[in-house]
Structure formats: structure tokens, C-alpha cells
Amino acid sequence: MDFKPTEEQVFIRQAARDFAENEIKPGAAERDLNAEFPTDIVRQLGELGFMGIAIAEEWGGAEADNLSYVLALEEISRADAGVGVIMSVNNSLVCDPLDHFGSDQQKEKYLKKLASGEQLGSYALTEPSAGTDAGAQKTTAVRDGDEFVLNGTKAFVTNGDSCDVTITYAKTDPQAPSGKGISAFLVEKGAQGFNVGKHEDKLGIRCSDCVSYSFEDCRVPAENMLGEEGEGFKIALATLDIGRLGIAAQAVGIAQACLDESISYSKEREQFGQPISHFQAIQWKLADMAMEIEAARLLTWRAAWMRDHGMRHTMESSMGKLFASEIAVKAGLQAVQIHGGYGYIREYPVERFMRDAKITELYEGTSEVQRLVIARSLLAD
Numbered sequence: 001m002d003f004k005p006t007e008e009q010v011f012i013r014q015a016a017r018d019f020a021e022n023e024i025k026p027g028a029a030e031r032d033l034n035a036e037f038p039t040d041i042v043r044q045l046g047e048l049g050f051m052g053i054a055i056a057e058e059w060g061g062a063e064a065d066n067l068s069y070v071l072a073l074e075e076i077s078r079a080d081a082g083v084g085v086i087m088s089v090n091n092s093l094v095c096d097p098l099d100h101f102g103s104d105q106q107k108e109k110y111l112k113k114l115a116s117g118e119q120l121g122s123y124a125l126t127e128p129s130a131g132t133d134a135g136a137q138k139t140t141a142v143r144d145g146d147e148f149v150l151n152g153t154k155a156f157v158t159n160g161d162s163c164d165v166t167i168t169y170a171k172t173d174p175q176a177p178s179g180k181g182i183s184a185f186l187v188e189k190g191a192q193g194f195n196v197g198k199h200e201d202k203l204g205i206r207c208s209d210c211v212s213y214s215f216e217d218c219r220v221p222a223e224n225m226l227g228e229e230g231e232g233f234k235i236a237l238a239t240l241d242i243g244r245l246g247i248a249a250q251a252v253g254i255a256q257a258c259l260d261e262s263i264s265y266s267k268e269r270e271q272f273g274q275p276i277s278h279f280q281a282i283q284w285k286l287a288d289m290a291m292e293i294e295a296a297r298l299l300t301w302r303a304a305w306m307r308d309h310g311m312r313h314t315m316e317s318s319m320g321k322l323f324a325s326e327i328a329v330k331a332g333l334q335a336v337q338i339h340g341g342y343g344y345i346r347e348y349p350v351e352r353f354m355r356d357a358k359i360t361e362l363y364e365g366t367s368e369v370q371r372l373v374i375a376r377s378l379l380a381d
């Protein structure tokens with residue numbers, strides 16, 4: 001067993017840390033306040049190769065491994081978890097399925113631009129009545145000659161307004177039972193009948209945009225179907241294996257930011273004539289946070305390592321995401337507690353971390369769903 005990152009992994013993590021510290025962290029509070037999309041930062045992430053880290057150079061990516069991806073994403077999320085999710089969606093939910101299921105023609109036309117950061121992608125699976133029960137898709141895609149005609153509504157699409165292309169899911173066989181007869185499509189923003197709804201006013205990760213979509217007789221060329229007809233739900237689920245790894249890394253980054261701020265604040269803040277870090281009650285909180293972060297990080301790294309070694313890692317991704325998201329929420333609460341009343345006001349970043357952390361327990365499968373996934377793996381014959 002070797003816990004030593006390779007030279008390339010160290011280089012990528014350091015590049016991400018430097019960029020996060022110098023370019024992302026300074027504007028994070030303001031972007032949060034104004035719910036402002038970080039256009040320039042996303043462009044620079046593309047230039048650094050961070051928008052398609054594990055994609056081959058041939059298709060516009062950085063051709064690094066998935067461990068490098070989670071290392072970089074942790075660092076970016078440590079500075080601003082909203083930027084983290086923008087990067088995560090593009091890497092995990094858009095570039096990865098295109099890489100695995102796309103035709104060479106689709107890779108040439110879409111993946112090259114998405115993985116290099118020239119364009120941004122979104123992933124539209126959730127519908128108003130198909131959240132956790134994602135197989136209950138109501139959006140339809142009806143074949144008409146060389147095209148499919150899409151009708152339906154999608155909810156909560158991250159990068160939804162800022163993107164250039166979305167991977168959306170629709171029922172091509174309306175008679176098929178839940179989870180069957182679904183196909184995936186690449187739909188370009190601006191296509192006729194493809195409408196972007198209002199921006200959600202979110203609790204956290206506020207610099208990332210999250211919108212609804214409506215498709216009204218939106219015509220998509222048949223060649224834009226991703227994978228085979230009826231294979232959509234399989235693609236969506238396979239995508240979540242890497243998606244959950246990304247969210248695990250995002251959660252570890254948020255938790256680490258909570259610990260960083262708590263350590264420095266507890267050394268500065270004095271009560272009863274001494275820094276509050278001298279109190280055992282504070283020390284125990286810091287110790288628990290550090291231990292839990294390390295455990296979450298190792299779970300995340302192991303799942304990424306398994307992916308890099310071609311091993312099935314559905315359960316391990318779920319474990320990483322579940323554990324990391326729960327300790328991130330806890331770390332957010334503890335960081336505010338350590339900051340006392342100052343933790344509750346915007347002048348200090350920990351209230352933002354606490355708000356940002358919560359989403360990691362909700363998207364790409366709630367914590368309840370992660371427990372179901374883990375239990376199913378344990379009980380499978």
C-alpha cells in the first residue's frame with residue numbers, strides 16, 4: 001500500500017492550491033453575496049487543464065488520473081465550493097459520460113471544447129417530479145426522421161444558464177417502466193424550443209447557477225443521442241459513480257476550510273486572558289474535525305484509486321460522498337461554534353462554509369440514497 005502521491009499528482013494539487021489561494025479565495029465572499037457566476041475563473045480553470053482533468057489530451061483534456069481530479073477539486077472547493085461544483089459538473093457529469101459513451105464524432109464536436117474549458121456543460125436529469133426517483137422521467141423524445149422532438153421540464157440544472165451544451169435525459173419509449181426506455185441527448189444552448197427558466201436563489205454555492213429547463217418541441221439531431229437508444233438511465237447511473245467522487249472531494253475541501261479558519265481564529269481570539277485554543281473544549285473540536293477530514297479524504301482517495309485501476313467503485317464512491325458530506329456539515333457547524341457570535345456574521349467566512357456544506361448531503365443522491373446504495377451492495381448475492 002502506497003499513500004505517496006506521484007510527482008504529477010503533487011504538481012496538480014499544488015497548481016490547484018496556488019490558483020485557489022491567489023485567484024479564487026479573494027473574491028469568494030462577494031460572489032456568494034451577489035450570486036455572481038465566476039466567468040473569468042472558469043476560463044482560467046480551463047487554461048489550467050482543470051475542466052477535463054481525466055480526459056485524454058486527444059479530446060482536449062489534461063490526461064491525468066481520477067486521483068489528480070479529486071486532489072485538484074478539494075483545493076478549488078476549499079477556496080470556493082461554488083467554483084468547485086462548476087468544475088465538478090463539467091468534469092464528472094458531462095466530460096466523463098461523453099468520453100465513455102460518446103461517438104468519435106460527438107467527441108470531436110463537443111468533448112474537445114468541453115474538456116479544454118472552451119465550452120461549459122450541464123447535466124439535466126432531475127425533473128420536478130423525478131428527483132431521487134430519477135427513473136420516473138416525464139420528458140419525452142419522439143423520433144421524427146433524422147431528429148428527435150423533446151418535450152418536458154428539468155429542474156435544478158447546475159451550470160444551466162452558463163453552459164453551451166447540456167446532456168439531458170428523455171423517455172424515448174413512453175410505455176417502458178420506470179428507469180427503462182430513457183435515452184441521453186446532447187442539446188445545444190440556443191436550440192429552438194430549449195428555454196432556460198429562472199435562477200434558483202440558493203442557500204449556498206451561490207456563485208454557481210442553478211436553473212430549470214423547458215423543452216417545447218425542441219428538435220435535436222438523432223446523431224446527438226449519447227450512447228444507444230434506451231441506454232440513458234444506465235449512462236446516468238454510471239455517471240454518478242464519478243459524480244459522487246467529485247462531491248466527496250468538494251465536501252472534504254469545505255471541511256478543510258472550516259478547520260483552517262478554526263485553527264487560526266482560535267489562536268487569535270482571547271477570552272479569560274488567553275487564546276481560546278488553550279481551552280480543551282476547543283481543542284477537542286479541532287481534533288475531531290481533523291480526524292474526520294482525514295478519514296473522509298482517505299475514503300475519497302481510495303474510491304478514486306479504484307476507478308483509476310478499473311475496479312467497480314459504486315459502493316466506495318457512495319461511502320466517500322456520504323461520509324465526507326456529513327463531516328463537512330458537522331465541520332461547518334463546529335467552525336461557527338468555535339467562532340462564537342462572529343461565526344454567525346458575514347465578515348467571517350465560516351457561515352458561508354456552513355451553508356455551502358449542506359448541499360453536499362443533497363445533490364447527486366441524498367444521504368438516504370447513499371445509504372441505500374451501500375446497503376444494496378452489501379446485500380447483493
Ligand SMILES: Cc1cc2nc3c(=O)[nH]c(=O)nc-3n(C[C@H](O)[C@H](O)[C@H](O)COP(=O)(O)OP(=O)(O)OC[C@H]3O[C@@H](n4cnc5c(N)ncnc54)[C@H](O)[C@@H]3O)c2cc1C
Binds near residue numbers: 124132156365
Ligand atoms: C443546488 C442544487 C444543484 C443541483 N444540480 C443538479 C444538476 O446539475 N443536475 C441534476 O439533474 N440535478 C441537480 N440537482 C438535483 C438533486 O440531485 C436533487 O435535488 C436530489 O437528487 C434530490 O431530489 P429531490 O430534491 O426531488 O428530493 P426528493 O427525491 O423529493 O427527496 C425528498 C426527501 O425524501 C428522501 N427520499 C426520497 N426517496 C427515498 C427513498 N427511497 N428512501 C429513503 N428516503 C428517500 C430524500 O432522501 C429526501 O430526504 C441539484 C439540486 C440542487 C439543490
